[in-house]
Amino acid sequence: MASQIHFLDIKGKPLLSRDYKGDIPSNTIEKFPLLLLDLENSMDEGDFKPLINHQGINYVFINHNNLYLCALTRKNENIMAIIVFLSKLIEVLTQYFKSLEEESIRDNFVIIYELLDEMMDYGVPQTTDTKILKEYITQDYYKLIRSTPSHLVQPPNAVTNAVSWRKDGIVYKKNEAFLDVVESINMLINASGQVLNSEILGEVKIKSHLSGMPDLRLGLNDKGIFSSTSDMEEGAAEQPSNAKGIEMEDIKFHQCVRLSKFENERIITFIPPDGEFTLMSYRLSSAQFLMKPLILVNCKTKTHKHSRIEILCSVRAQIKKKSTANNVEVIIPIPDDADTPKFTPEYGTVKWIPEKSCVIWKLKTFPGGKQFHMRAELGLPAVIDNDDILSKKPIKVNFSIPYFTTSGIQVRYLRINEPKLQYQSYPWVRYITQSGDDYTIRTK
């Protein structure tokens, strides 16, 4: 798929390259910095994209920590696979070196070459699972310095095994599995408090400390999304008009889950990889769960030109009385040149962050149903060049609500069965609802 993979610094200078196919001249990448520059110059016209086509060669790249990872190809290749591979490559290298940056590439170039060889063959991605790679490509080279006769090294059978994500012979003294159900809420609210769109992005994360090859079975509550989808499908056959009743949208599973079993019987069964992983993620376009914002912010700003800006803000937690929201942060944008802030919060603390042009109102704990107010006043410079540019930066809200899922999803059971070892095991479950990356309220 990819003919070459390159690591480049922020200016586009190559740091490390691997040629997989030899069908593109090796100096092609030297054009990349210029192309990048062209691209940035044309950015105003909205031309900036994660790929460049130049003289029949396609440069597919992503950016990470002042680095570019770029794949070259001549042909009409599966670009999605390439981009996903590049981001997995970053993931793997980050797990190997803690952080991936220019320096760590130079410091580890030999191991990166080895990894690149294992992760991709002839430009086709092979395996991107760090746990498996770590089994035969160890970072600690200096341990290996005593010579290893090559016939002693076997390729790990996990690579070619049926269960490619778990090796044999894992042993724990205490067998435990920790389940975290995390729901992130994204919501777009307009200035008058109406919800424009909202979604719940849920994740079930598992930390597995289990011996052997355990077979797990996860049961979720009836009331939750799973039964309702199957209902929906049955109902939909007769009455397509009703199909919109519940909008359960798309569950995505880790590769260990038997998808066909889920499709047919709606049972989640899997052999987990060792350690932490995300078992499933789901998405609910949450019209039926989230009629109103969990945290409602009402903010009025009054700008007195050339003198000051007044902000009047109120927050309300529209959640159950016994629930509590923690670490609520309301981030209110202000003009770049505002100064001399004065705050009078009813509760919590307010901070002015001039470098980000915003004030942050922090409320450590926020019981459900309560409402708080805050007044802020900032000075504006008397002379302003162009005051008609409206900054439309939205207000952002961060929060987390423990012991609570917005969708009502609940874990009923997690059955752990290791046919050979038959040990006792302990599953633990935690729930949390939090703000997603995009819980925003537009300003006028």
Next chain:
Amino acid sequence: MSDGKYFAKSKSVELRAELEQALKKSKPQPRIKIVLRKVIANIILNNNELANLMPEITNLLTIDDLEIRKLCFHYFTNYAHINPQGATEALPIFARFKDDVSPVVRALTLRTISSISNKDYVDLTVHAVRVGLKDSDPHVRKTAAYAVSRLYQHDPKKTEAQGLIDDLNELLYDKTQVVVSNALASLSYVTEHSKALSLTIDKAHSMALISHLSTTNEWCQIYILNSLMSYVPQTSEEALDLIDATIPSLQHENSSVVLNAIKVIVYYSHYVRNPELVMPTLPNRLGTSLVSLLAKPSEIQFLVLRNVILLLLGNKDLVHFDVEMFFCRYDDPIYVKDTKLEIIYLLANEQNVLVVLKELEEYATEVDVSMARKAIRAFGNLAVKLDNAADECVSVICDLISNGISYIVQESAIVLKNILRKYPGRFNFAVNEITKHYKVIDEPDAKTAMIWILGQYCEKIEKSEQILEDLISNFKDDPIEVQYATLTAATKLYLKIPEKGEKLVLQVLKWATEEVDNPDIRDRGFIYWRLLSSEDASGQNGVFQENTKQIILMPTPLISADNDNIDPKILEELELNIGTLASIYLKPVDHVFRLAKRKQLVNSPALQRKAPRPITSSSARDSTPEVTHSPQVNQNPTYGTFSPSDNLHQKHDSGRSSRNSNLSRKKSFDSSASSNEEGGSRKNSFAKMLSKKASQLAQGRKGSKS
């Protein structure tokens, strides 16, 4: 300890000395490794002088240490072509390695020797691969599968003649799934590059492959899904079964698996009549699985969005989206916003138009200029597309114009021109609004539009002659399209209000005929002049310029948003390429990739040929108007450079397409014949790929041509 310190250009002489030093020690390995690291660092630094070190490196291969060997192999892949002499001397060692006891060494050796294109190495590889494909270790078999592809790249004729491709084919019956899927990946490379070979799979094998899906790793799933595209379902039931079996993959966490699954489903749905009625949940499933990918990093979002556009253009009954999901976020990168805007436009219909307009208004007042412009353009296109949204659109545009901000006014002028053409006489108030702000207009496109409006509506605009005069004051420096518009507008003005326009038209005609170098402008100038001064200009009844008016003031043809169809053939090909680069460029595949093999739906009794669009749309649910792009509406159509419309519909080379369709019939005949004939024997019923017969046929055809 870090390797960073080895980054320095070294000379082969120095390194040779260091190696000699190291070999004198009783335990030389650690020292050797350090030297080798320096060598590898120099590969990164593009130091080709180190090719001279080949004999020493060859010697090192004899040391039984895996790490040293790995590093040496890396050296050989990089320098063998620079020092072929030296590389040839290493041949015997490699020949020994390929039968090493350790599978790791065998695999590494295969990978290394197949990467070197020297003739001697190719010969060695041919033998090594043949053995490797039947190796007892799956890891080696997998590597051998790719070695075939490499060999094919070096020397396709030899690879075929040696029967390696048939051997590779045998790997599809391997008991290890990883090997099977990698063999598929390798085969798809070979078939993509070969004219005579093609991948064909039968139903039993495709079902077997699908059952592997759940147990293989994510990347293998991609290759399996891809190869499913090579099976042509013979009945609708078959296609439905296959769709059913593919649906679980929509839930994979790897975005690429999801997109490939969608590609497969879309492909098979061509073999089902009204798939959206047979499987009512399908449009929702496809839609939501795409939307959920929008939570990924923006590069992935972008790819998904481009493919959403593709699906909306081609198969909009098959996918269901809520337009709200595509509303822009404040911090989306501009290329994501662009694409979302385009999708919002495509999804807009009579039901959701109010929500859409509200959202667009939000963008139009954005700080980001290019975003605001695109939003206004979307307003214009929507007004043309949806009749009952036009009033709302125009009133928003007028609101925006009234702020008098330069770029907004300019963009609005362009858009208004189209609206006025679509609804003549309905929005005269907008004309007055825009003429108030004519002074800020200076871009060619906007100017052309404004001048056209002035010419067309001069009798309704106060002091139109003054405004026009202002606008065209530097006629000679204007770009050519503005000059054309000016000529026409001045003539119209004169015809409609002779007493006011006379001075102006004379002036313009004089400029055009005497001072402009461009012959076309001069010719146009002369034509108008002759028309106006002709003896017959006033007609028999002596009415002022009656005949000329008939020529110049003819009502312009109405424009509409839905009279343009993208060539279904191109769409079809793009749909078969979902998730690939072509789907991002949204251009016909052969425009971007000259050598790419053409993909198209292969004929089978179940294939549903799409009727021409207007018919399908009238039978489709409610009366939602056709969602297509409208290049006529705009000289520089829709948003951004990736705009599908200008690329997609310009190709109407009839001769060529008919030739293609002939070819396709021939091809499909071949494949169906071979699959029927060979259905009998057990092994053949299980995926007989690249059946010799098919390739013979193909070769025979070639022979007869020459």
